[in-house]
Amino acid sequence: MKEKYQEELSEDTAVMDKASIILYNDDYNTFDHVIHCLVTICGHEVIAAEQCAYIVHTTGKCVVKYGYPEDLTPKCVSLRDRGLTAAIE
Secondary structure (H helix, E strand, C coil): CHHHHHHHHHHHHHHHCCEEEEEECCCCCCHHHHHHHHHHHHCCCHHHHHHHHHHHHHHCEEEEEEECHHHHHHHHHHHHHCCCEEEEC
8 A cells, every 4th residue: 555655646746847838929930930840849740730829829828848847948949949939837
């Protein structure tokens, strides 16, 4: 019983260590550019990238990637290098 509790505790702790890349709307980048960046940098399928771009356009922001901060940081930097407004939260 103690092992099961310890395992559940470890899983809960691991979830707390995860973060998200938030992509924010801007007045400069085209839908095509945003979609291309999400496909090439974040590994999205085209349809998922299109949906994210639409959500960003209509609501102002969207979570585009979820994972560990050390994995997200290079992706977030690449998005910013291509002119997108992104942050890890």
